[in-house]
Amino acid sequence: MSGPAPARPPLLEVHDLTVNFSGSDGVARAVDGVDLTVEEGETVGLVGESGCGKSVTALAILRLVEPPGHIAHGSSVRLGGRDLLALGAKEIRAVRGNHVALVFQEPLSALNPVLRIGNQIAEAIRAHEAVTRGTARWRAVEMLTAVGIPDAKRRASAYAHQLSGGMRQRVLLAMALACRPQLLLADEPTTALDVTIQAEILELLDGLQRKLGMAVLLITHNLGIVAERTRRVYVMYAGQIVEEAATEQLFAAPAHPYTEGLLAAIPRLDERRDRLQAIPGQVPPATAWPEGCRFHPRCPHAWAKCGTEMPPLLEVTPGHRARCWLVKEPERRKK
C-alpha cells in the first residue's frame, strides 16, 4: 500500500495572518488575513506602498510585533510545518536569527551605535551555537569577508558610524546570515542606498542565497527589483494581499487595477511621457479602511458592488489570483 508521497510542506506558510494595533482612535488592522507561502530556496516579492502592512507582516512572522500591536487569534505562521505562533518564548528565540533572519531597511539605525560590529555579529552566532567567544569572533570576521568587506579583521572592531551606508548594509547582511538561516526576510534592504550600491548589495544577496540555498522574502516598493530578482510576487494594499502571481505573469498581465496603477507609475525609457502616471488619491489610514473593496475609492473601474462587497482572492489563471470583481465581470472594465 503505497499512496502518493505526502507533499512536503512549503518552507513558510502564512495563513490568515491578522495584526491589530489598538490605539486611542480605535483598532487599526494593519495586516488583515494575509496568506502567503515561500518554498525552499525561492525568492518571493512582497510589494506595496508604505503603510500597506508589508513590514508588519515580516515582523509578525518572527513574532516581533510590539505592543500596542498584537497578532490576532486564528492567524498561523508555519515554518517547515511547525506553527511559530504556538511556540514558547525560548523556542521562538531559537528560530529568530537562526532559521529565519531579518534584514532591516535602515542599516544605521539597525546597528547598535555603541557596540563594535564584530561583536554584534558574534553575539548572533553565540545566541544559537555553543561556541567560544574566540570562535564566534573568528566566524564574524569570516562573515564580514563573505559579504565583501575588505580588511574584515580590522573592520570588525569598527562602530557603525565609522562605515559607509553600503558597508553598513553588508554588515547587516553578515549579521543576518551568520547562522545560515533557511529564510531571509529582507525588508527594503536597499532603499536607503545609492542606486549603484543597491545593485551591488542585491548581487551579493543573490550570490549568498545560491551558496546557502536559502529562501528570501523580498519586501519592497521597488517593482524594478521585483522584476529582476523574484520568481513569484504578492502585491499588498491596505493590509491585504490584492494580487499574487508568477513575476512574469504579473508584469505581463496584471489583473488588479492597483497593480496596473503601480506598473503604469514606473517611468520607462522607451516611451516619451510628459508626466509620470500616478494613482489618484491616497492609501487610507489603517483605522478606517473603506467598506467593500479597499481600493474602490481610487479605482477607475469601480461600480456599486465594489463599495459594498469585499472581493475574495479570485483565480485568474492557475497560480494567479486577484482580489477584484473584474476577474468575474471583465466586461465592467472601462476602456
Place this chain on the structure above:
Amino acid sequence: MLRFAARRLAFAVVSVAAVVFITFLLVHAAPGEPMLGTPERALASPETMARQRTLFGLDRPLPEQFLRYARNLARGELGESFVLHRPVAAVLAEAVPNTLLLGGTALVASLLLGLAIGVVQAARHHSRTDTLLSAATLVLYSVPVFWLGLVLLLVFGERLHWLPVSGMTSAGLEDRLSSLGRAVDVARHLVLPAASLALVQAAAFARFQRSALVESLDAEYIRAARAKGLTERAVLLKHALRGALAPTLTLAGLSVPYFLAGSVLVESIFGWPGLGRVAYDAIFARDYNVITATALVSGVLVAAGNLLADVAVAIADPRVRLDQ
C-alpha cells in the same frame, strides 16, 4: 584628547579661581566678625581682638587682603585658621579623605541602586511594578536629605540599635581592634550617613535611567537584537543599557555639588569628621581662611567630577568625540 584635557583644565582653573574670589568677597561682606561665638571671643578684651585683627591683616583694605590671599594661594599656602590655631592645610588634610569616603560611597551606591531600579522599571514599563517604583522614587526624590538622615538615625540607631549614629569610629575601641576590625567599624559608622545621601540621589538616577532606557528600547537596533534571537536580558542589559548610560553618567558628574552640599548637613547630623562639618563650623565662627579653602576644595572636586563624567561618557559611547 590632549587638547581636550588642556582646554578643560584651563576652564577648571578659571572656574575655581572665580569660586575663590566670590567666596572671599561674600565672607567678608557677611555680618559678624572672626571667631564669632567662640569662648575665646567672649573672653578677649577689645585690645586683644585689635591685635588679632592686625596680626591676620584684617585691618587692611579688602583689595589688599585679597591680593595677599591670592599671592599666598599661588604659593600653595592656605593660611591659618583663626579658631583652631592650625594651618588650614592640616585641617583639610584630615577632613577631605573622610568626605571623599562618605561622598564616594554614597555616589557609587546611589548610582548602582538607581541603575538597578531604572532597569527593573524599563524592563516592565507601564506595568504595576513600574508605576509603583515611579511613585516611590518621586517621593524619595522630594525628601530633604537632613530629614531622611534624622529618620534613619532615629529608626536604625535610636530605636533598633543596629548601627552607630555618631562619628567615624567607636571611641576607645580603635587601639584594641585589628586593621580589619577597624575597617568594619568605620564601615558600620558609614552606613547611615551614606544611606541618607545616597537614597535621595538614587531616586534621581532611577528616574533618569528609566526614561533613557524606555526611549532606547524603541530603537530599531533593539528590534534587530531581538530578531537575532537574543534573550530579553541581553537585549536590555547589553543593547539598551549601553546606549542609555550616557545621560546618567553625565548626571552623576553633575551630582558632585549635591553630595558636597548634602555632606554639610549629613556630617553635622552624624558627627562625621569631614569637609562639610569643617565648613559648617567655620561659617559660624567666621573662620575666613577655612571657609574660602573649603570653597576652593569643593570647586576642585566639582570640576574633577565633571571631567570624570565626560571621560566616562566618551568611553560608554564611541560616537562622542572629546576633541570637538
